Amino acid sequence: MKPFKEMSREELLNEQSVLEAKFKEIKEKGLKLDMSRGKPSKDQLDLANGMMDVLSSTADMKCEAGVDCRNYGIMDGIPEARRLLADMSEVPEKNILIYGNSSLNVMFDTVARAMSMGVCGNTPWAQQGQIKFLCPVPGYDRHFGITQFFGIEMINVPLLPTGPDMDMVEELVSKDPQIKGIWCVPKYSNPTGVSYSDETVRRFAHLKPAAPDFRIFWDNAYSIHHLYDDDQDVILELLSECEKAGTEDMVYKFISTSKVSFPGSGIAAMAASEANLADARKAMFYQTIGHDKLNQLRHVRFFKDMDGVREHMRKHAEILRPKFEAVLEILDRELGGLEIGTWSRPKGGYFISFDSLEGCAKNIVAKAKEAGVVMTGAGATFPYGKDPEDRNIRIAPSFPTLDELKMAAEIFVMSVKLVSIEKLLAE
Amino acid sequence: MKPFKEMSREELLNEQSVLEAKFKEIKEKGLKLDMSRGKPSKDQLDLANGMMDVLSSTADMKCEAGVDCRNYGIMDGIPEARRLLADMSEVPEKNILIYGNSSLNVMFDTVARAMSMGVCGNTPWAQQGQIKFLCPVPGYDRHFGITQFFGIEMINVPLLPTGPDMDMVEELVSKDPQIKGIWCVPKYSNPTGVSYSDETVRRFAHLKPAAPDFRIFWDNAYSIHHLYDDDQDVILELLSECEKAGTEDMVYKFISTSKVSFPGSGIAAMAASEANLADARKAMFYQTIGHDKLNQLRHVRFFKDMDGVREHMRKHAEILRPKFEAVLEILDRELGGLEIGTWSRPKGGYFISFDSLEGCAKNIVAKAKEAGVVMTGAGATFPYGKDPEDRNIRIAPSFPTLDELKMAAEIFVMSVKLVSIEKLLAE
Numbered sequence: 001m002k003p004f005k006e007m008s009r010e011e012l013l014n015e016q017s018v019l020e021a022k023f024k025e026i027k028e029k030g031l032k033l034d035m036s037r038g039k040p041s042k043d044q045l046d047l048a049n050g051m052m053d054v055l056s057s058t059a060d061m062k063c064e065a066g067v068d069c070r071n072y073g074i075m076d077g078i079p080e081a082r083r084l085l086a087d088m089s090e091v092p093e094k095n096i097l098i099y100g101n102s103s104l105n106v107m108f109d110t111v112a113r114a115m116s117m118g119v120c121g122n123t124p125w126a127q128q129g130q131i132k133f134l135c136p137v138p139g140y141d142r143h144f145g146i147t148q149f150f151g152i153e154m155i156n157v158p159l160l161p162t163g164p165d166m167d168m169v170e171e172l173v174s175k176d177p178q179i180k181g182i183w184c185v186p187k188y189s190n191p192t193g194v195s196y197s198d199e200t201v202r203r204f205a206h207l208k209p210a211a212p213d214f215r216i217f218w219d220n221a222y223s224i225h226h227l228y229d230d231d232q233d234v235i236l237e238l239l240s241e242c243e244k245a246g247t248e249d250m251v252y253k254f255i256s257t258s259k260v261s262f263p264g265s266g267i268a269a270m271a272a273s274e275a276n277l278a279d280a281r282k283a284m285f286y287q288t289i290g291h292d293k294l295n296q297l298r299h300v301r302f303f304k305d306m307d308g309v310r311e312h313m314r315k316h317a318e319i320l321r322p323k324f325e326a327v328l329e330i331l332d333r334e335l336g337g338l339e340i341g342t343w344s345r346p347k348g349g350y351f352i353s354f355d356s357l358e359g360c361a362k363n364i365v366a367k368a369k370e371a372g373v374v375m376t377g378a379g380a381t382f383p384y385g386k387d388p389e390d391r392n393i394r395i396a397p398s399f400p401t402l403d404e405l406k407m408a409a410e411i412f413v414m415s416v417k418l419v420s421i422e423k424l425l426a427e
Numbered sequence: 428m429k430p431f432k433e434m435s436r437e438e439l440l441n442e443q444s445v446l447e448a449k450f451k452e453i454k455e456k457g458l459k460l461d462m463s464r465g466k467p468s469k470d471q472l473d474l475a476n477g478m479m480d481v482l483s484s485t486a487d488m489k490c491e492a493g494v495d496c497r498n499y500g501i502m503d504g505i506p507e508a509r510r511l512l513a514d515m516s517e518v519p520e521k522n523i524l525i526y527g528n529s530s531l532n533v534m535f536d537t538v539a540r541a542m543s544m545g546v547c548g549n550t551p552w553a554q555q556g557q558i559k560f561l562c563p564v565p566g567y568d569r570h571f572g573i574t575q576f577f578g579i580e581m582i583n584v585p586l587l588p589t590g591p592d593m594d595m596v597e598e599l600v601s602k603d604p605q606i607k608g609i610w611c612v613p614k615y616s617n618p619t620g621v622s623y624s625d626e627t628v629r630r631f632a633h634l635k636p637a638a639p640d641f642r643i644f645w646d647n648a649y650s651i652h653h654l655y656d657d658d659q660d661v662i663l664e665l666l667s668e669c670e671k672a673g674t675e676d677m678v679y680k681f682i683s684t685s686k687v688s689f690p691g692s693g694i695a696a697m698a699a700s701e702a703n704l705a706d707a708r709k710a711m712f713y714q715t716i717g718h719d720k721l722n723q724l725r726h727v728r729f730f731k732d733m734d735g736v737r738e739h740m741r742k743h744a745e746i747l748r749p750k751f752e753a754v755l756e757i758l759d760r761e762l763g764g765l766e767i768g769t770w771s772r773p774k775g776g777y778f779i780s781f782d783s784l785e786g787c788a789k790n791i792v793a794k795a796k797e798a799g800v801v802m803t804g805a806g807a808t809f810p811y812g813k814d815p816e817d818r819n820i821r822i823a824p825s826f827p828t829l830d831e832l833k834m835a836a837e838i839f840v841m842s843v844k845l846v847s848i849e850k851l852l853a854e
Contacts, residue, residue: 037499045497049484052721057476070472070689072464100527101719108714116543116553116577126543126553142713149713150543262497265721286569286576287535292528292719294479294692 003339004417004424016421023371023414031372033408038190038350039399040259040316047315048261054301055294069293075284081267081296087306088224089255089271090237096269097277097284100291103256103268107217108146110252110270113283114180115150119213120249120279125152125180134172134182136164138353138381138392140190143183143219147383152180154383159189163196166203177210181217187235188222191353191381191394193346195233205241207250216251222349224313225259227321233347239271248273257299259316259350260309267296323397327352327409334413340420343395352395353381359390360419367415373408430766431844431851443848450798450841458799460835465617465777466826467686467743474742475688481728482721496720502711508694508723514733515651516682516698517664523696524704524711527718530683530695534644535573537679537697540710541607542577546640547676547706552579552607561599561609563591565780565808565819567617570610570646574810579607581810586616590623593630604637608644614662615649618780618808618821620773622660632668634677643678649776651740652686654748660774666698675700684726686743686777687736694723750824754779754836761840767847770822779822780808787846788817794842800835 004012055061061069063078076082077098086096099106118124125131133147136159147154155172158165164184173179184204186196196204204216218238226232242248251273257266270280303309324346331343331354340360344353356364361378368375376394379385395412397405431439482488488496490505503509504525513523526533545551552558560574563586574581582599585592590613600606611631613623623631631643645665653659669675678700684693697707730736751773758770758781771780783791788805795802803821806812822839824832 039499042495045495048497051484052482052486052488053484055479057478057480059479061479068469068472070475070692072466072690102715102717105715112539112543116539142716145713149710262721263499264717265497265719283576286572288529288532289569290529290691292692292722294689295719295722 001338003337004420005339009425012421012425016418016425019414019418019421023418026411026414027371029372031407031411033372033400033404033411034374035396035400035405035408035412036374036376037399038259038396040263041319041399041401043319044316044398045262047312048302051261051298051302055298061294061297063293063297069297072289074293075281075288075290077269077291078293078296078300080300084300084303084305084309085255085267085269086271088309089220089253089269091239091253091271094274095239095271095277097272097280098291098296099268099270101264101266101268101295102258103219103221103254104142106254106268106270107143107219109287110217110280111146111150113280114213114215117283119215120275122213125213128178130178132176132179134164134169134179135383136182136184137383138191138387138394139183140185140219141376141380143217144383147183155179156383156388157182159192159194161194163194163200166200170203170207173207173209173214175210179209180211180213181215183217183219185219185221186238187220187233188225188346188349190221190349191351191392193344193349193351193353195235198236201236201238201241204238205245205247207247209250214250218251218253220253220255221259223255224309225316225350226313226348227317227324228347229314229317231347239273249275252276260312261299261302265295267291267299320398322402323405324352326402326406327395327397330406330409330413334410335416338417338420341416350396350398352397354393354395355391356393356416357391357420357423360416360423361387361390361393363419363422364393364412364415367419368412371411371415373411375412428764430764431847432766436852439848439852443845443852446841446845446848450845453838453841454798456799458834458838460799460827460831460838461801462823462827462832462835462839463801463803464826465686465823467690468746468826468828470746471743471825472689474739475729478688478725478729482725488721488724490720490724496724499716501720502708502715502717504696504718505720505723505727507727511727511730511732511736512682512694512696513698515736516647516680516696518666518680518698521701522666522698522704524699524707525718525723526695526697528691528693528695528722529685530646530648530681531569533681533695533697534570534646536714537644537707538573538577540707541640541642544710546642547702549640552640555605557605559603559606561591561596561606562810563609563611564810565618565814565821566610567612567646568803568807570644571810574610582606583810583815584609586619586621588621590621590627593627597630597634600634600636600641602637606636607638607640608642610644610646612646612648613665614647614660615652615773615776617648617776618778618819620771620776620778620780622662625663628663628665628668631665632672632674634674636677641677645678645680647680647682648686650682651736652743652777653740653775654744654751655774656741656744658774666700676702679703687739688726688729692722694718694726747825749829750832751779753829753833754822754824757833757836757840761837762843765844765847768843777823777825779824781820781822782818783820783843784818784847784850786817787850788814788820790846790849791820791839791842794846795839798838798842800838802839
């Protein structure tokens with residue numbers, strides 16, 4: 001089929017009426033399909049069910065340090081869990097602090113602490129007037145939610161195929177001491193799937209921020225979430241690059257096992273310089289007597305080591321890969337050559353990012369909803385929920401079954417076509 | 428034996444030399460005993476080991492609401508866990524919000540939120556100048572730690588046998604809008620074991636604070652932690668008393684299963700009015716995608732209901748009771764009539780509170796340490812770690828074995844005698 005914009009008004013009207021008939025039929029099925037959140041599917045959750053067996057009433061519940069994991073103690077996390085999450089974060093064990101059940105919570109707490117207590121002895125952010133964060137876009141809605149909640153002004157930075165526009169980042173950060181942070185998902189980025197280039201990581205390590213309390217929030221949420229065994233993105237490890245550059249205090253790395261074991265019942269960690277961890281511990285001491293060590297133990301006993309984790313992630317990939325490929329196949333088949341959208345082909349992570357014609361995203365999401373398909377709200381991938389061009393839609397293929405997903409993707413492409421035709425007819 | 432202060436100098440010197448010889452002997456044993464923290468013993472932890480078996484790789488991991496507890500979702504906590512913790516808190520289910528693994532963390536977050544976001548639409552505490560908290564003393568060191576961390580001024584209020592001195596509380600709270608909260612452990616108080624009288628609870632419910640954003644922090648940590656089956660303290664339920672008085676937004680109740688199931692691997696909750704919970708949810712939405720639902724499910728499957736919890740607490744009591752009685756027996760036998768100290772006889776909770784002669788507590792703790800007995804630091808039970816009379820010592824009998832505990836208690840009473848004699852001789 002030729003590009004829509006090359007079609008005559010008559011051809012478009014014709015295409016529209018065919019699609020509308022088809023769409024009406026589907027609507028009548030009263031489907032309920034969800035492509036909105038990056039939730040693992042039941043099959044994926046089943047992979048970690050064995051974790052429910054590794055601790056039992058007769059199990060030894062002492063950790064390596066000889067401490068009974070059932071009791072209070074060991075604020076930093078048990079040694080074997082620190083080692084596992086250090087390996088997952090590609091940092092030495094001394095640079096790891098284990099937290100609770102989600103890295104989102106660690107990020108929230110880290111911003112909260114900086115707001116009220118300041119970063120490493122600097123004036124609390126809340127007492128420095130209007131502070132700002134850089135937000136590579138499109139990005140993760142829950143990152144933007146945290147900074148919005150604390151009243152931090154968010155500045156959009158384009159996310160290029162190599163990562164954030166580093167010319168812009170360097171320029172802004174070096175000139176404006178009110179800029180205190182940047183949200184990054186460096187690998188298989190949410191939602192674009194972009195992995196930062198070596199040059200980008202090195203330029204991050206060499207940033208010269210005007211603010212002494214500027215921090216890179218490096219959310220390595222998809223560090224081991226590959227779709228392919230033989231075609232994986234590899235990114236430079238930021239903390240060691242920073243050490244080489246003498247900027248190791250500039251970065252907070254976050255990681256969790258939420259999409260490795262169980263969402264909400266995983267373990268999370270922060271990886272950072274010893275100075276940053278000491279700063280974090282100061283608050284942690286008052287905030288908690290310790291995190292859930294039994295769950296830490298459960299994770300280590302189940303995965304054993306990084307090889308165990310990698311093997312486990314291969315099983316996730318086997319379930320996820322056909323889903324991503326099915327959506328891509330439908331996008332290619334139905335939208336290829338129409339010039340009414342572009343989409344990402346990620347090699348890992350949880351999302352496919354779709355860009356529609358300008359001003360169409362909200363309408364496409366609304367259209368799909370008419371036929372029972374729930375997508376992430378258009379705009380959600382931008383600070384304040386405002387996509388300036390109303391183009392980006394995040395597709396989350398993981399949760400539905402393959403059949404449901406195919407159905408949802410067919411409805412999605414129909415919605416894209418219908419909304420695009422409407423736009424073209426109105427021009 | 429007659430009171431020390433009625434002894435002649437010679438009698439005291441004689442007693443001192445006998446004690447010193449005995450103390451030297453014990454010191455040479457190189458003991459390592461810990462009466463410092465309210466930690467359950469291994470035997471107590473074993474009681475809940477069955478909780479490690481209720482979820483297995485083949486178990487149904489859906490909650491009542493039909494949601495898979497392994498996945499994201501249900502921020503408020505699964506219905507059955509809300510019901511269990513509502514029962515434990517003696518409030519309706521609608522007044523419960525489940526949090527993570529410890530109530531200390533919930534309290535910290537609640538203060539943190541009030542500081543940065545304000546309480547129910549009021550100006551953030553951090554922007555209201557120097558704010559203050561009332562602190563019934565002696566009290567729980569970690570409460571005082573939270574308020575100190577956030578730079579909140581703490582005002583000591585005497586804890587009477589009926590609860591905090593309510594004349595003083597009413598007077599201060601009604602006059603000073605900078606007073607934003609009060610820390611309470613209403614039942615089997617830490618460390619005194621005091622349970623608030625009905626009149627005290629009613630006076631709390633009828634407080635007329637000058638500050639619209641004043642909150643009672645009601646940490647019901649030992650609500651079901653009785654030592655005796657037939658002699659239990661019962662306190663009025665504050666939230667319903669407040670409802671009667673039209674002050675239901677004035678209270679946050681906190682509870683957890685830390686000393687019911689496993690410390691650090693329990694579940695915690697806040698019980699409060701619907702307005703207060705709505706306010707809490709606003710932050711929670713950004714702070715987490717949800718707490719550990721598998722652990723919630725594990726707790727409900729193991730305890731089943733409040734009857735199950737009560738039955739379980741009876742087993743705890745069977746282990747704790749002999750320990751409390753052993754310490755009390757030694758205190759009575761060795762210090763009775765000497766008039767160098769008074770001590771509490773709690774019917775529940777985790778502590779025995781000891782008051783020495785004025786100016787002796789620090790020295791007694793140091794003395795006991797010489798012989799290998801670790802006690803809670805003297806002063807810890809007061810804001811800023813400053814016991815104005817240097818008298819209060821918190822004894823935590825739960826963790827050591829009965830034999831260790833007896834040994835530790837003997838060393839403690841010897842330390843009390845030695846330090847008291849020293850004081851009397853110096854007068």
